[in-house]
Amino acid sequence: MKEETICSVEINDEGNVYTAKLQASSSGVYKEYKNQDIEKLLEELCNDLSTELL
Numbered sequence: 001m002k003e004e005t006i007c008s009v010e011i012n013d014e015g016n017v018y019t020a021k022l023q024a025s026s027s028g029v030y031k032e033y034k035n036q037d038i039e040k041l042l043e044e045l046c047n048d049l050s051t052e053l054l
Contacts, residue, residue: 009045021044 010021018041020033031048035041 005048009049011041011045022048 006039007022007024009023012019013026017034020041022029022031022033022045029048033041033045035044041043
């Protein structure tokens with residue numbers, strides 16, 4: 001079975017703000033996120049992930 005990455009997520013803590021990058025290889029979608037609240041950042045990221053992958 002061939003292994004393939006369907007998406008990659010990178011999350012960084014830059015001191016006073018969190019950043020994230022989402023790359024979905026199947027659709028070519030690339031998005032960047034920035035928020036001071038990690039929970040809100042993760043909520044937005046998860047919503048976009050479920051849209052892309054489901």
